[in-house]
Amino acid sequence: MHRRTLLSAIAATSLLAVTTGCQADSSAATKDGTTTVTLALDWTPNTNHTGIYVAQAKGWFKDAGIDLRIVPYGSTAPETLLAAHKADFGISYQEGVTTARAAGADITSVYAVTQKTNVTIAVRAGRDDISSPKDLDGKTYAGFGAPYEKPLLQKVIQNAGGKGDFKQITLNTSAYAALYADKADFAMPMPTWEGLEAELSGKPLKNFQLSDYGFPAIYSTLVASSDRYLKKNPAVAKKFLAALDKGYRYAADHPDQAADLLVAQNKSVLTNTELVRKSERLLAKEYYKGPDGEIGTQSAERWQAFADFEYQAGLLVDEDGKKPAKAPDASEFFTDDYLPAAK
Numbered sequence: 597m598h599r600r601t602l603l604s605a606i607a608a609t610s611l612l613a614v615t616t617g618c619q620a621d622s623s624a625a626t627k628d629g630t631t632t633v634t635l636a637l638d639w640t641p642n643t644n645h646t647g648i649y650v651a652q653a654k655g656w657f658k659d660a661g662i663d664l665r666i667v668p669y670g671s672t673a674p675e676t677l678l679a680a681h682k683a684d685f686g687i688s689y690q691e692g693v694t695t696a697r698a699a700g701a702d703i704t705s706v707y708a709v710t711q712k713t714n715v716t717i718a719v720r721a722g723r724d725d726i727s728s729p730k731d732l733d734g735k736t737y738a739g740f741g742a743p744y745e746k747p748l749l750q751k752v753i754q755n756a757g758g759k760g761d762f763k764q765i766t767l768n769t770s771a772y773a774a775l776y777a778d779k780a781d782f783a784m785p786m787p788t789w790e791g792l793e794a795e796l797s798g799k800p801l802k803n804f805q806l807s808d809y810g811f812p813a814i815y816s817t818l819v820a821s822s823d824r825y826l827k828k829n830p831a832v833a834k835k836f837l838a839a840l841d842k843g844y845r846y847a848a849d850h851p852d853q854a855a856d857l858l859v860a861q862n863k864s865v866l867t868n869t870e871l872v873r874k875s876e877r878l879l880a881k882e883y884y885k886g887p888d889g890e891i892g893t894q895s896a897e898r899w900q901a902f903a904d905f906e907y908q909a910g911l912l913v914d915e916d917g918k919k920p921a922k923a924p925d926a927s928e929f930f931t932d933d934y935l936p937a938a939k
Contacts, residue, residue: 629661630658630661630662630663631661631662631663631832632662632663632665633657633662633663633664633665633684633685633832633836634664634665634666634667634683634684634685635648635664635665635666635667635683635684635685635686635687635819636667636669636674636677636678636683636685636686636687637666637667637668637669637674637686637687638669638673638674638686638687638688638689639669639687640668640669640862640865641858641861641862641865641866642789642865642866642875643788643789643855643858643872643875643876643879644687644709644710644714644788644817644879645687645858646843646844646847646854646855646857646858646876646879647709647840647841647843647844647845647846647847647854648664648666648840648843649843649857649858649861649862650843650844650846650847650854650857650858651839651840651842651843651846652664652666652843652861653857653860653861654842654843654846654857656839656842656843657836657839659839660835660836660838660839661835662832662835662836662839664836667683667686673692674686674687674688674820675688675692675693675696675701675703675820678702678703678820678821678822678825679696679701679702679703679822681702681822681824681825684821684825684829684836685706685819685820685821685825685836686819686820686821687709687817687818687819687820688703688705688818688819688820689814689815689816689817689818690705690814690815690816690818690899690902691742691744691814691902691906693705693818693820693929693930694899694902694903694906694912694926694929695906695911695912697924697928697929698903698906698912698913698914698920698924699912699913699914699915699917700914700915702822702823702824703820703821703822704820704821704822704823704826704928704929704930704931705815705818705819705820705894705899705929705930705931706818706819706820706821706826706833706837706930706931706932706934706935707818707819707837707840707841707892707935708815708817708818708892708893708894709815709817709818709819709844709884709892710815710816710817710818710879710883710884711815711883711884711885711886711887711890711891712813712882712883712886713805713806713807713813713814713816714786714787714788714816714817714883715784715785715786715787715806715814715816716784716785716787716791716803716804716805716806717729717732717749717752717782717783717784717803717804717806718771718772718775718782718783718784718785718787718791718801718802718803718804719775719781719782719801719802720775720776720799720800720801720802721800721801721802723781723802726781726782726802728756728757728804729749729752729753729755729756729758729804729809730753730756730757730758731758732749732753732758732762732781732782733753733758733759733760733761733762734761734762734763735762735763735780735781735782736762736763736764736765736779736780736781736782737749737762737763737764737765737780737781737782737783738765738766738767738771738774738775738779738780738782738783739764739765739766739767739783739784740766740767741766743911744906744909744911745764745784746764747905747909747911748806748811748905749762749784751810751811751905752804752806752809752810752811755809755810755811756809765779765780767783770785770790770793770794771783771784771785771790771794772785772790772791772793772794772797772799772801773799775799775801776799785801786816787803787878788875788878788879788883789871789875791803792871792874792875792878793868793871796868796870796871796874811905812898812901812902812905813898813901814898814902815894815898818894819837819840821833826931826934830934833934834934834936834938837892837934837935837936838936841891841892841935841936844884844891844892845891847876847879847880847884848879848880848884848885848891849880851873851876851877851879851880851881852873852876852877854876854880855869855872855873855875855876855877858872858876859872892932892935893932893935894930894932896926896927896930899926899927899929899930900923900925900926900927902926903923903924903926903929904923907920907922907923907924908923912924
């Protein structure tokens with residue numbers, strides 16, 4: 597499982613052109629009275645998607661009157677499909693929504709799958725010469741080629757007492773494989789998948805949490821929709837998110853059973869059941885729930901902190917493709933209004 601790279605400024609602005617002349621929203625009532633709802637995946641099925649498959653297997657979408665159609669990951673990113681109103685919901689991430697929304701795209705985050713940032717800075721476990729991000733000065737970083745990676749790493753390294761000077765290469769293999777092959781000194785893998793995969797492969801990693809060095813927390817996995825869809829289908833949106841929330845709460849409380857349900861529906865993709873179970877247990881223990889046990893909710897402070905970072909790093913453009921004069925108001929990038937607890 598890999599994270600998708602951040603939408604480029606050009607790709608983000610092109611979302612607006614895609615919306616022109618697009619078809620109507622895909623939700624539609626079927627003959628049996630249920631409503632068809634489409635959900636676009638951001639990658640092949642993995643543990644970030646567990647709540648979806650749990651709710652599907654348990655019949656909770658059906659009980660809510662929803663015929664859920666899962667759209668497999670393809671060449672078109674979920675953000676593009678959502679902004680073009682060709683999908684009702686989609687799996688996304690805070691970087692993608694921030695970039696697209698700042699550029700004027702119709703996309704809104706409605707559910708935070710993970711409350712803890714699901715990416716770390718990692719080096720080989722045996723690198724005794726690297727005890728802090730400040731020791732990464734002059735080293736080589738293996739990344740995904742996304743625009744946000746360099747300023748993010750510079751900020752973390754500088755906050756740790758370093759200069760933020762390092763070399764970059766683009767990954768063509770897994771992060772831990774690149775580190776153990778001495779192609780690079782550090783990378784930013786997902787601890788809930790690649791980190792566990794590295795451990796199971798006998799190539800463990802040493803991790804540095806971004807938040808320990810002053811970088812704002814990120815919603816690494818979230819569910820997004822569009823303002824147009826939400827305003828047109830508020831009741832359906834609330835029913836969908838209630839079933840989805842039930843699925844993720846089940847995964848948080850019953851990780852092994854949830855992992856089994858995920859694998860059962862995706863046997864051809866998820867062949868390493870031990871990895872899936874370990875991933876699900878880690879997500880349940882540290883990532884699904886926030887400090888106060890919250891699941892699914894989002895905060896304006898977290899959204900604004902990351903939008904400010906993106907703006908200060910020069911990574912945002914407005915709907916005209918120009919650098920904005922000020923940081924955007926990120927309170928418009930998300931809503932908790934459709935969650936089960938919302939009034």
